[in-house]
Amino acid sequence: MPSANTQEKRRDELVRAAFHQVAERGFEGLRTREVAAEAGVNIATLHYYFPTKEALIRGVLEHAMGRFRTTLAPHGSPEDQLRNHLRAVRQLLQEEPQLGAVMAELALRSARDASIAALLRETNDTWHTTIRGLLRRAARAGHLRPELDSDEAAALVVATLTAMTLPAAAAPRTELALRQLELWLELPPPATAAQATD
Amino acid sequence: MPSANTQEKRRDELVRAAFHQVAERGFEGLRTREVAAEAGVNIATLHYYFPTKEALIRGVLEHAMGRFRTTLAPHGSPEDQLRNHLRAVRQLLQEEPQLGAVMAELALRSARDASIAALLRETNDTWHTTIRGLLRRAARAGHLRPELDSDEAAALVVATLTAMTLPAAAAPRTELALRQLELWLELPPPATAAQATD
Amino acid sequence: MPSANTQEKRRDELVRAAFHQVAERGFEGLRTREVAAEAGVNIATLHYYFPTKEALIRGVLEHAMGRFRTTLAPHGSPEDQLRNHLRAVRQLLQEEPQLGAVMAELALRSARDASIAALLRETNDTWHTTIRGLLRRAARAGHLRPELDSDEAAALVVATLTAMTLPAAAAPRTELALRQLELWLELPPPATAAQATD
Amino acid sequence: MPSANTQEKRRDELVRAAFHQVAERGFEGLRTREVAAEAGVNIATLHYYFPTKEALIRGVLEHAMGRFRTTLAPHGSPEDQLRNHLRAVRQLLQEEPQLGAVMAELALRSARDASIAALLRETNDTWHTTIRGLLRRAARAGHLRPELDSDEAAALVVATLTAMTLPAAAAPRTELALRQLELWLELPPPATAAQATD
DNA sequence: AATGAATGAGAGTTCATTCAT
DNA sequence: AATGAATGAACTCTCATTCAT
Numbered sequence A, B, C, D: 001m002p003s004a005n006t007q008e009k010r011r012d013e014l015v016r017a018a019f020h021q022v023a024e025r026g027f028e029g030l031r032t033r034e035v036a037a038e039a040g041v042n043i044a045t046l047h048y049y050f051p052t053k054e055a056l057i058r059g060v061l062e063h064a065m066g067r068f069r070t071t072l073a074p075h076g077s078p079e080d081q082l083r084n085h086l087r088a089v090r091q092l093l094q095e096e097p098q099l100g101a102v103m104a105e106l107a108l109r110s111a112r113d114a115s116i117a118a119l120l121r122e123t124n125d126t127w128h129t130t131i132r133g134l135l136r137r138a139a140r141a142g143h144l145r146p147e148l149d150s151d152e153a154a155a156l157v158v159a160t161l162t163a164m165t166l167p168a169a170a171a172p173r174t175e176l177a178l179r180q181l182e183l184w185l186e187l188p189p190p191a192t193a194a195q196a197t198d
Numbered sequence E: 001a002a003t004g005a006a007t008g009a010g011a012g013t014t015c016a017t018t019c020a021t
Numbered sequence F: 001a002a003t004g005a006a007t008g009a010a011c012t013c014t015c016a017t018t019c020a021t
Helices: A003-025 A032-039 A043-049 A053-066 A078-095 A097-109 A114-140 A150-163 A174-185 B004-025 B032-039 B043-049 B053-066 B078-095 B097-109 B114-140 B150-163 B174-185 C003-025 C032-039 C043-049 C053-066 C078-095 C097-109 C114-140 C150-163 C174-185 D004-025 D032-039 D043-049 D053-066 D078-095 D097-109 D114-140 D150-163 D174-185
Strands: none
Touching: A003 A032, A003 A043, A003 A053, A003 A097, A032 A043, A032 A053, A053 A097, A053 A114, A078 A097, A078 A114, A078 A150, A078 A174, A097 A114, A097 B097, A114 A150, A150 A174, A150 B150, A150 B174, A174 B150, B004 B032, B004 B043, B004 B053, B004 B097, B032 B043, B032 B053, B053 B097, B053 B114, B078 B097, B078 B114, B078 B150, B078 B174, B097 B114, B114 B150, B150 B174, C003 C032, C003 C043, C003 C053, C003 C097, C032 C043, C032 C053, C053 C097, C053 C114, C078 C097, C078 C114, C078 C150, C078 C174, C097 C114, C097 D097, C114 C150, C150 C174, C150 D150, C150 D174, C174 D150, D004 D032, D004 D043, D004 D053, D004 D097, D032 D043, D032 D053, D053 D097, D053 D114, D078 D097, D078 D114, D078 D150, D078 D174, D097 D114, D114 D150, D150 D174
């Protein structure tokens, strides 16, 4: 009995292989045999763990979403949290370019797959609400431009970060976009805080 | 007299059918037979006009890009041009939701298709440069916040508009994001409001 | 354009190949690839004519049923028709042993396939009714044992002929059974007619 | 103490499960995994008891044949034995419809499986001979129509009873057929009617 | 005696592409 | 210019069987 540990491991290997394949070839080019080969198992073994391709894709979805869980750390002031979040997402997408690719693939697939749409929508709604909350608290503390609407600004943050998942050819210079966003949001940049609004 | 005229028409019908199919099912679900059926011709006829599926996709690419050509009208002040552009794009995506879907599909495909990547990159670079130019001229005329960097702001505009092409579940509330962008960029909205920060 | 003739021909070849395969290996061993190979075409060609395996089986069903259409000739007296029918069926099953095998396969399949069951039931009901009609007319003319019930006797005829389709190991000596049936039914055998009942 | 007793029990459970599956889905739909599941054991356990699917089928064959052993009771006059046998078979098939289904499946399979064919042929030969013996003894005692040939009549009995195992859609009204058979064979039905033909 | 995990071989079906007409 | 027919290659999924434990 190779222990529950082993089983989880194999499942995970398969998900990672599928994740990799989606990043490389898109859902359009996702082939179960290729996934199995990359995981070093027979195609029938893949189906032992994931009865259908859909189930495997569900695994990829969960895996991808999970990667973002660490980007929102509830430490420090709202401005800090916000700044840290933006940077964490940027760093994550830089260090793990495949993650962006997979997220973008999932985004497109959500137009045709209700289960992906539901999960994505819920996650994004929560994301938006969280950022809006941070913005509101920052605004209340006077650390934000007054003409800024927290709902709209949150939407802009989410939109920009989402655009960052797209291939560079399609969404160029998103790094610059993010820097501009930071400038506008974090009125007091680390060094010269609390002057502009006084 | 089945002239070049007639031929062009049929080609166009096929491209439109393919465009429609990509919007509905994605590249993942694009089937040449379905395209031919929608255009009312035999599958072999499709291959007469487009020797390969790739060629057909190239046709879709050109068709989709062409739809955006009218959104940048060289009339009025830089601010007006900018404002009108944002609104024209928003309106286009609203009136023709399939266009957004196809653009997003092309965006993803650019990661794997060099020819799409090249065209997309060039188009987007031009787009970015154009918007940056408008921003610079507006800034020089004093119609823009001084802390705004025209390069970064242009990137933000492009990123936001690009995000608008994604399915709603993946990029929610992009309308709000765009409104915020307009607020920040067009300091003097049509009615020329009083400076809020004074 | 190879003419409708050619198309029908290919369809027919495929059905015959499938028929042959069912006879040889049963539905259990029916493989579309084998059918295509026997017909000398690619497996994809088979699917061009029969979108699914089920459709192909339907073709086999119709083909098999059609083979029996000639065994009931409406010539002569009821007794003659009956006698000729029994002999025609026996001869058909002897000359074309595969037909019996396929019919038996279809019989079994009817337990699980409603469409086969419906067709088989209707055909058999008509068969039973026809034979019963012949028996009644023969009885009315005094050419049948009086203690014979036409409904029951018809059922016995159908049952016996049906049993003849089964493999010899499972239904042995059905030839003898049929001879006995003829004896009982055709009171006046060809040679010594019109004596017993006088 | 998992004695031979326990082992036998498990074997039997597996055979019964297989029997049930064959009755429900035919050999065409017989899946070892399904059998194991129905018996509540792992698929590997099934292979411990039956190394191959063929071995399991052999078990089903024996089980099915065994069910008929009680239908021939050596008590009473030949006519009684015969009458009782017919009725016992009819009752058995009525009470246990799955038995008929399995027998029919085995009948078909005998065309492709020599071991089934051998067993079936031997059993049916014995059956035929037994019935012929009863008919002969009844004839000798004057309890049978003189024009009846015991060999042929025995074949007719076997054919009719065999047809009864087929699905109703394929062999309709077999009950009627059996009644007619009884009428013809058992000249003196229980009440000893007056000789009709005199 | 029993099992979870793994697999080779093969199933039906799909699809872009070709070709004779 | 257009088509019906045909195909090779590949796809997802299935299944009896095996093996280490």
